[in-house]
Amino acid sequence: MALYSDKVMDHFTNPRNVGIIEDADGIGEVGNAVCGDIMKIYLKIDKESGIISDVKFKTFGCGSAIASSSMATEMIKGKPLSQALELTNKAVAEALDGLPAHKMHCSVLAEEAIRAAIKDYYDKNGIEYDRSKFPEPHEEEHGETEE
Amino acid sequence: MEKKIIYVDNAATTAMSDRAIAAMQPYFKGIYGNPSSLHTVGQTAKEALDGARRKIAACLNCEPGEVYFTSGGSEADNQCIRSAALQGAKKGKKHIISTAFEHHAVLHTLKKLEKEGFEVTYLDVHGNGLITAEEVKAAIRPDTALVTIMYANNEVGTIQPISQIGKVCREAGVVFHTDAVQAAGHIPVDVRADSIDMLSLSAHKFHGPKGVGALYCRKGLPLLTFIEGGAQEKGKRAGTENIPGIVGMAAALEEACGNMQENAERLTRMRDRLIDGLLKVPYSGLNGDREHRLPGNINISFEGAEGESLILYADALGICLSSGSACTTASLQPSHVLMSLGLPHEVAHCSLRITLGDTNTEEDVDYMLVHIPEVVKKVRDISSLWDDYVSGKIKHIYDK
Ligand SMILES: Cc1ncc(COP(=O)(O)O)c(C=O)c1O
Ligand SMILES: [Zn+2]
Numbered sequence: 001m002a003l004y005s006d007k008v009m010d011h012f013t014n015p016r017n018v019g020i021i022e023d024a025d026g027i028g029e030v031g032n033a034v035c036g037d038i039m040k041i042y043l044k045i046d047k048e049s050g051i052i053s054d055v056k057f058k059t060f061g062c063g064s065a066i067a068s069s070s071m072a073t074e075m076i077k078g079k080p081l082s083q084a085l086e087l088t089n090k091a092v093a094e095a096l097d098g099l100p101a102h103k104m105h106c107s108v109l110a111e112e113a114i115r116a117a118i119k120d121y122y123d124k125n126g127i128e129y130d131r132s133k134f135p136e137p138h139e140e141e142h143g144e145t146e147e
Numbered sequence: 148m149e150k151k152i153i154y155v156d157n158a159a160t161t162a163m164s165d166r167a168i169a170a171m172q173p174y175f176k177g178i179y180g181n182p183s184s185l186h187t188v189g190q191t192a193k194e195a196l197d198g199a200r201r202k203i204a205a206c207l208n209c210e211p212g213e214v215y216f217t218s219g220g221s222e223a224d225n226q227c228i229r230s231a232a233l234q235g236a237k238k239g240k241k242h243i244i245s246t247a248f249e250h251h252a253v254l255h256t257l258k259k260l261e262k263e264g265f266e267v268t269y270l271d272v273h274g275n276g277l278i279t280a281e282e283v284k285a286a287i288r289p290d291t292a293l294v295t296i297m298y299a300n301n302e303v304g305t306i307q308p309i310s311q312i313g314k315v316c317r318e319a320g321v322v323f324h325t326d327a328v329q330a331a332g333h334i335p336v337d338v339r340a341d342s343i344d345m346l347s348l349s350a351h352k353f354h355g356p357k358g359v360g361a362l363y364c365r366k367g368l369p370l371l372t373f374i375e376g377g378a379q380e381k382g383k384r385a386g387t388e389n390i391p392g393i394v395g396m397a398a399a400l401e402e403a404c405g406n407m408q409e410n411a412e413r414l415t416r417m418r419d420r421l422i423d424g425l426l427k428v429p430y431s432g433l434n435g436d437r438e439h440r441l442p443g444n445i446n447i448s449f450e451g452a453e454g455e456s457l458i459l460y461a462d463a464l465g466i467c468l469s470s471g472s473a474c475t476t477a478s479l480q481p482s483h484v485l486m487s488l489g490l491p492h493e494v495a496h497c498s499l500r501i502t503l504g505d506t507n508t509e510e511d512v513d514y515m516l517v518h519i520p521e522v523v524k525k526v527r528d529i530s531s532l533w534d535d536y537v538s539g540k541i542k543h544i545y546d547k
Pocket of ligand 1: 158159218219220221222224250252297299300301326328329349350358359360
């Protein structure tokens, strides 16, 4: 497929870290059925070190959404929370050797889902954090369909 | 090993038929004249042009003089709709009736006309993808200039009651245009019996070449000049004619109409087998009426399985099909056709469209019946939305 890079197709065809974590320490879900992409990320966090010891995802969405989820989970697995919070959708897209311009919004969801999961972990454990670093996931604009 | 390819996206475009290719061959080099030239080489091309017009007229049951060649379905739609709108406006009639699920060649032309001061009534399509002649009748006003309703829908394959709608329009004295791009060559289209005033068709949907189409405009009905220039197409569409394309289109339509019943029966059998087989996948539903449906169209939603993912996994297995999901287009909106049937967003995103054509076989159907359910399962296994259905967090749309 010329639409996506080989890297995207690899992560789409063989997505890493698919699944759910029953006793997750943090869960983040972003997106909605209206725009067609929903991502749910489950984190297992080592409380001592603040390291993400395990991460799983489930995504309803297009090739770009699934590949972004897969790549993003790879990029934060085994990393400290502070580093996971720095992950941007641009970095995910770059790691995938790029995404088509109209597919960038799908990768934004991965970044937002990770943030939402970390926030959930902080909230559940009464950990203080800088609220300005956790903006509400943005609403997608809905343009008119073009063929 | 060469990858097996099963092309089942024939509503998007078709492979050319051997007969159409053979018919075109002489017109690239041997008979390359300009039909406007008076010498022998030009006049030979003119004969081919006239012959093509006669063939197309015969397939539509109109006169050759009522057929105009265009660059395709989109241009034909634009020219027909603009013509009728302009004629109406001259008499102070600036109201148009259409449906919410037309092709964009129609919808975007209408949107433009709205900006230019026309009022358009978009009839709501029923959940089964049909409208009724009574609904058209009820919407007709004294200032209605045009009714434009597609013969058959490109996504869900539903066939409208065109002859009844034509009758209603004729009785009310309103011009009736139909986009027959998906119908021509596949189901009987008779402009006289159906009381059609204007019609659009496109060669590449019935195994003809791309970039060529035709419109029918009933004799006596004014047609707007769409491209200014020379006197081709009675001055309504300037430009040296695409002779190879036009000849190929005529050959393809003649062939399609000649084999129509046989083809339709074969495709309908395969279609029904696919519909019955794929609906065995849990929580799936057919989009569009089952009876009033193009012979080759299957459009099914699978709860929780997003359309683009389905397409890509199917493609990896050599199955080329399409979807109405948003992520297959540049916008975030799912197909306006599926939305017009009243499907919730999350189901509209989860559709697959299979459109069978002459090249498909029963073996292709067997292959799809094995692999498409696997593809759906694979996508659902990754899907958070599917988890929500399974856990009961959201309610299933389809039973079972
Ligand atoms: C219903 C309908 N109308 C119009 C068109 C446009 O035809 P063309 O591609 O020849 O411009 C298409 C196909 O894309 C179609 O399916
Ligand atoms: Zn997407």
